[in-house]
Amino acid sequence: MLTADECIAMAAQYAQPQLYRSRVVMSQHGFGSGEYQYFRYPLPSMISALRQSLYGPLAAIANHWHEAMDLEARFPPDHAEFLARCHAAGQTRPTPLMLQYGPGDYNCLHQDLYGDHVFPLQAAILLSEPGTDFDGGEFVLTEQRPRMQSRVEVVPLKRGDMVIFPVNHRPAQGARGVYRVNMRHGVSRLRAGSRHTLGIIFHDAN
Numbered sequence: 518m519l520t521a522d523e524c525i526a527m528a529a530q531y532a533q534p535q536l537y538r539s540r541v542v543m544s545q546h547g548f549g550s551g552e553y554q555y556f557r558y559p560l561p562s563m564i565s566a567l568r569q570s571l572y573g574p575l576a577a578i579a580n581h582w583h584e585a586m587d588l589e590a591r592f593p594p595d596h597a598e599f600l601a602r603c604h605a606a607g608q609t610r611p612t613p614l615m616l617q618y619g620p621g622d623y624n625c626l627h628q629d630l631y632g633d634h635v636f637p638l639q640a641a642i643l644l645s646e647p648g649t650d651f652d653g654g655e656f657v658l659t660e661q662r663p664r665m666q667s668r669v670e671v672v673p674l675k676r677g678d679m680v681i682f683p684v685n686h687r688p689a690q691g692a693r694g695v696y697r698v699n700m701r702h703g704v705s706r707l708r709a710g711s712r713h714t715l716g717i718i719f720h721d722a723n
């Protein structure tokens with residue numbers, strides 16, 4: 518999704534506090550170990566462009582998912598229109614974020630929900646090179662299926678790769694129709710080095 522040079526330049530932006538509205542030290546909240554910062558509006562132009570251009574095709578998928586899972590919300594084709602809906606409901610704060618992990622850091626399994634309005638897919642771009650910049654630190658997804666034990670999926674990413682994943686649930690076909698699989702994501706412990714990620718969430722936060 519991004520070139521090596523774009524990843525390096527993006528990761529370097531972690532050290533520019535004027536770009537961010539808030540910083541979270543994960544250990545202080547029981548979220549894991551490491552830290553992240555939420556961008557402030559106006560977003561850097563590349564992130565704003567990515568958020569807008571990714572949204573359209575994902576909105577079509579999101580609408581199919583909601584129909585299949587019998588969920589009421591439908592998503593307009595333009596991100597600006599969806600954001601206006603979030604803002605009208607008091608979800609006005611931007612959610613794109615940069616994450617930074619060092620040796621021993623990890624991100625506990627979680628869901629990025631920030632209010633009633635939830636866009637059901639999100640994206641993350643790995644900005645560091647596994648095996649060179651860091652070891653360990655794998656992106657993981659868990660699937661919690663009704664009346665079944667949980668299943669884990671490791672997503673092998675290289676620098677510049679993007680993963681698109683469910684925020685809170687995804688549809689799955691069962692014998693008696695479609696059911697909802699509850700999803701969480703996280704990052705396994707870094708054994709060495711430093712890892713940066715750009716996260717793109719499409720709903721804003723209250």
Ligand SMILES: O=C(O)CCC(=O)C(=O)O
Binds near residue numbers: 624629703704714717
């Ligand atoms: O660092 C990662 O790969 C996970 C980032 C994350 O939790 C997110 O983008 O919402």
Ligand SMILES: [Fe+2]
Binds near residue numbers: 627628629702716
């Ligand atoms: Fe997350």
